Amino acid sequence: MGYLDAIQNITIADIKLDLMRTAYDNDEALLNKFDPRIVIIWSAIFVIVPWFFYEPEPLFAMLIAALLLAYLSQTSIYLLGLLIWGSVSNIGFIVILSSVVYWWQGGSGGLRGAVVDNSVALLPFTMKLTVISVVSLAAFSAMSPKKLAKGLLSLGVPRPFTFAIAYGYRMVPVLVEEYHDLVNSLRLRNKAPENSGLLRWRYYLYLLKLSVKAFYPMAFNVAKRSRVTVEAMETQGFSHSLGNEASRELRLGDLQILPRDVTFMLVSLLFVVVVAVFL
Amino acid sequence: MNSITITVDDLTFRYPGSDEPVLRNANVEIDSGEFTAIIGGNGSGKTTLCKAFNGLIPHFFNGTFEGTVSIGDTVTTDSDVSALSKTVGYVFQDFENQLVQPIVLDDVAFAPKNHGLEDYEARAMDALESVGLEDAADRFIWELSGGQQHLVALAGVLAMEPEFIIVDEPAAQLDPHNARKTYEQLREIQRETEVGVIAIEHHTEFIGDYCDRLVMVADGDVAWAKPVDIGLNRVEELLDADIHPPQVTQIARQLPNREGTLPNGRYPVTVEQAVNAFPTVAPKGDHPVKPDGRGSDKTLISVSDVTHGYPTLREGRKTVLDAFDIELYADSRVALVGANGAGKSTLLRLLTGLESPDKGTVTVLGNDTNDTLPEELAEETVYIHQNPEEMFVEETVREDIAYYLESRDDPDVDERVADVIEFLDLEDIADRDGRLLSVGQQRRASLAIGLATDPTIVLLDEPTGSLDLQSRREVTQILSRSVTRTETVVVATHDLQLVAEWADRVIVLGPNGILADETPQSVFQQPGLLEQAHLRPPQVVELSDRLGMDPPSLTTTDIVDRLATQEGR
Numbered sequence: 001m002g003y004l005d006a007i008q009n010i011t012i013a014d015i016k017l018d019l020m021r022t023a024y025d026n027d028e029a030l031l032n033k034f035d036p037r038i039v040i041i042w043s044a045i046f047v048i049v050p051w052f053f054y055e056p057e058p059l060f061a062m063l064i065a066a067l068l069l070a071y072l073s074q075t076s077i078y079l080l081g082l083l084i085w086g087s088v089s090n091i092g093f094i095v096i097l098s099s100v101v102y103w104w105q106g107g108s109g110g111l112r113g114a115v116v117d118n119s120v121a122l123l124p125f126t127m128k129l130t131v132i133s134v135v136s137l138a139a140f141s142a143m144s145p146k147k148l149a150k151g152l153l154s155l156g157v158p159r160p161f162t163f164a165i166a167y168g169y170r171m172v173p174v175l176v177e178e179y180h181d182l183v184n185s186l187r188l189r190n191k192a193p194e195n196s197g198l199l200r201w202r203y204y205l206y207l208l209k210l211s212v213k214a215f216y217p218m219a220f221n222v223a224k225r226s227r228v229t230v231e232a233m234e235t236q237g238f239s240h241s242l243g244n245e246a247s248r249e250l251r252l253g254d255l256q257i258l259p260r261d262v263t264f265m266l267v268s269l270l271f272v273v274v275v276a277v278f279l
Numbered sequence: 280m281n282s283i284t285i286t287v288d289d290l291t292f293r294y295p296g297s298d299e300p301v302l303r304n305a306n307v308e309i310d311s312g313e314f315t316a317i318i319g320g321n322g323s324g325k326t327t328l329c330k331a332f333n334g335l336i337p338h339f340f341n342g343t344f345e346g347t348v349s350i351g352d353t354v355t356t357d358s359d360v361s362a363l364s365k366t367v368g369y370v371f372q373d374f375e376n377q378l379v380q381p382i383v384l385d386d387v388a389f390a391p392k393n394h395g396l397e398d399y400e401a402r403a404m405d406a407l408e409s410v411g412l413e414d415a416a417d418r419f420i421w422e423l424s425g426g427q428q429h430l431v432a433l434a435g436v437l438a439m440e441p442e443f444i445i446v447d448e449p450a451a452q453l454d455p456h457n458a459r460k461t462y463e464q465l466r467e468i469q470r471e472t473e474v475g476v477i478a479i480e481h482h483t484e485f486i487g488d489y490c491d492r493l494v495m496v497a498d499g500d501v502a503w504a505k506p507v508d509i510g511l512n513r514v515e516e517l518l519d520a521d522i523h524p525p526q527v528t529q530i531a532r533q534l535p536n537r538e539g540t541l542p543n544g545r546y547p548v549t550v551e552q553a554v555n556a557f558p559t560v561a562p563k564g565d566h567p568v569k570p571d572g573r574g575s576d577k578t579l580i581s582v583s584d585v586t587h588g589y590p591t592l593r594e595g596r597k598t599v600l601d602a603f604d605i606e607l608y609a610d611s612r613v614a615l616v617g618a619n620g621a622g623k624s625t626l627l628r629l630l631t632g633l634e635s636p637d638k639g640t641v642t643v644l645g646n647d648t649n650d651t652l653p654e655e656l657a658e659e660t661v662y663i664h665q666n667p668e669e670m671f672v673e674e675t676v677r678e679d680i681a682y683y684l685e686s687r688d689d690p691d692v693d694e695r696v697a698d699v700i701e702f703l704d705l706e707d708i709a710d711r712d713g714r715l716l717s718v719g720q721q722r723r724a725s726l727a728i729g730l731a732t733d734p735t736i737v738l739l740d741e742p743t744g745s746l747d748l749q750s751r752r753e754v755t756q757i758l759s760r761s762v763t764r765t766e767t768v769v770v771a772t773h774d775l776q777l778v779a780e781w782a783d784r785v786i787v788l789g790p791n792g793i794l795a796d797e798t799p800q801s802v803f804q805q806p807g808l809l810e811q812a813h814l815r816p817p818q819v820v821e822l823s824d825r826l827g828m829d830p831p832s833l834t835t836t837d838i839v840d841r842l843a844t845q846e847g848r
Contacts, residue, residue: 014590017590017591017592020592021592024381024419024592025592025593145381146381146382146385163379166379166380166381166385167379167380169381170378170379170380170381170420170421173419173421174375174421178669181664181666181669182669182672184633184653185664185669185670185672186672187633187653187654187657188631188633188653188654188657188661188662189657189682189683189686189728189732190654190683190686191654191686191687192652192654192655213672214672217671217672217714220714221668221669221714224714225373225375225376226376228371228373228376228377229376229377229379231335231339231371232369232371232376232377232379233379234335234339234360234361234364235333235335235360235361235364235368235369235390236361236364236379236389236390236393236435237361237364237365237390237393237394238361238393239361240359240361240362240393240394241392241393241394241395244393244394244395245395246395246397247392247393247394247395249395250392250395250396250397250399251392
């Protein structure tokens with residue numbers, strides 16, 4: 001039991017740290033080095049591009065490229081895993097359901113054949129979804145909040161929205177701490193199941209229940225704190241800045257598209273052309 | 280710089296939806312050449328008054344507003360909050376929520392940028408320099424300690440180069456060491472730049488040490504504004520408003536034959552003044568009987584050879600406790616003291632089993648925490664969080680108190696809950712949502728949640744943090760009473776007055792482990808030790824030390840007795 005608990009303790013601390021790293025430690029991330037506008041436009045393009053391909057080979061090449069980019073941008077391995085698990089399980093469910101229906105209706109080739117056929121048929125679709133999720137995750141988690149907000153602001157997104165991004169990043173650690181504290185507080189007042197069952201499933205189900213229960217108090221506590229934030233922002237001239245041209249210029253002053261930004265865009269497009277022609 | 284004046288003329292204000300005005304015909308003048316303290320009981324309207332200075336009232340809180348408030352020549356009703364805030368900066372009591380950007384420099388530059396000031400970066404750097412945080416410019420807000428975050432909020436205000444800075448209860452959210460540092464910083468800024476500093480404060484010892492003028496707000500009106508020496512001498516009025524004058528002032532007042540007065544006939548308000556006012560011959564006292572404050576010999580908790588830390592983003596794993604050993608016994612009131620980061624909270628969390636030590640063993644009532652779930656340890660050990668908010672998960676305090684018992688299918692939940700509510704006098708708040716109570720009420724409710732479990736060991740993290748004096752007294756009473764229901768209480772605290780009055784064993788934690796493990800008396804006899812742990816003894820201890828009294832007195836009653844007996848001779 002001690003052994004399992006130790007693993008669990010380490011994972012919680014590590015997941016917390018990994019999330020923080022994703023959110024905050026962007027200095028080395030590849031996609032953070034470019035102008036934010038280029039990265040935003042780039043990711044918008046690459047969310048669309050995969051839909052023009054229908055064969056598994058070019059999509060596979062793109063998936064590899066996307067994963068490489070995610071790796072160079074230090075995307076959280078947990079988030080990446082979660083995303084891929086999400087697409088695979090989602091599609092997997094469709095495969096199973098459609099196969100069972102096919103088999104039920106008396107289709108030829110039996111259940112196994114149906115599963116194989118459907119998997120192959122859905123493979124490109126799965127890959128498209130995975131590519132666009134990995135690309136957007138890499139782009140948006142690699143950019144520092146400041147850069148992301150700046151980029152969006154200069155592309156015409158309203159200031160309250162771009163502010164919300166920076167503020168959101170500021171609040172992530174607060175939310176994480178609050179949530180962890182509440183789950184701990186609940187644990188100290190609950191009773192763990194006496195018989196934890198095979199692979200301790202009852203125990204994990206119990207922890208899952210607690211983690212759901214902690215959400216509402218967390219939202220409540222954080223919302224309560226934001227009352228002061230709104231007051232403080234008023235004193236810091238936030239609403240004044242909304243219509244202020246000088247303030248907007250200060251904010252966007254140092255944005256500049258450099259040769260490397262253009263190169264990055266061209267290389268990416270070239271890659272797509274190569275994939276389209278040769279694969 | 281010429282000084283400017285805040286003039287409040289016949290101000291009456293009522294919040295929307297309330298029948299009674301918070302402020303009634305208040306009049307006051309505050310000059311930017313001084314360090315002003317604003318004092319008043321709970322709900323007296325002192326915060327509302329200050330929010331009228333930067334226009335939050337009536338522009339942000341639209342209520343019924345009569346009279347005028349002007350800053351120099353500007354009448355606040357003719358201006359707006361962001362314009363007024365250029366002249367009057369405000370550091371909120373919940374200063375963490377004032378910081379809205381992830382990076383320190385960006386947050387300090389937030390207001391100058393909003394106002395379109397081109398030199399925002401230089402302003403931000405200057406402001407950071409003046410609070411001594413220039414090295415932290417590129418750090419993330421969440422990486423900083425509470426004390427540093429307060430200074431960032433202060434720098435954010437300074438970056439606008441205001442004429443006035445309002446600081447709302449700095450000593451409430453900061454530990455005493457950082458609060459003192461903040462006050463020193465504020466006094467320096469005030470002297471060097473002639474910026475008027477206005478502190479809302481109820482710790483009169485800080486007021487005595489740092490402020491020039493004292494404004495007393497009572498029942499929505501400014502009762503008086505006096506120089507600090509005179510203001511703090513109005514002892515009865517202060518006590519009526521639940522404000523404790525500095526310990527030295529109280530001692531002087533209780534000494535017979537007006538022995539403790541200064542040549543000008545007033546009571547001293549700082550230790551320095553008291554040393555001059557009080558009789559100089561040092562009276563001997565009795566040394567305490569129990570040498571080590573152990574309680575009984577029955578070991579309840581043993582921590583042996585524990586090394587523990589936490590992972591950090593950039594510096595790998597940080598070790599907080601290193602080869603740490605301690606034993607805690609039954610029938611004992613233990614105080615864990617030490618600077619921030621010395622490991623007080625970490626040690627308490629290890630005792631709950633929520634964290635397992637990286638190395639070594641923690642045994643609580645015979646259970647190795649490595650092999651026991653925190654849920655099981657919680658049957659006998661209760662942990663009360665530093666931030667009482669984290670203890671409320673239900674919609675009423677009553678349900679929160681019942682939560683533990685219900686999860687264990689206790690047959691007479693209602694009876695036991697009613698019993699605890701009565702024991703702690705919580706009838707008035709039992710059916711309210713815990714999260715919406717004041718901090719003092721939350722603290723009492725969180726103690727009730729803990730005591731309902733009928734624990735053998737109670738672990739409390741900062742039970743008197745951010746409390747006003749009334750609530751502090753109530754919590755201390757609960758602490759004393761709860762000892763009758765439990766075997767051992769362990770308190771992690773910065774509040775040395777609590778230690779002096781309540782504890783019988785003090786463990787002083789330093790950066791490299793335990794610095795001392797003794798009775799409060801012997802700890803307070805070692806000023807060097809306290810300084811090493813970033814602690815400052817209560818005024819009564821400092822005073823008796825300065826008067827050469829051996830052993831030092833820990834309570835005002837004791838010192839008054841000893842000084843008075845000597846008078847008689």
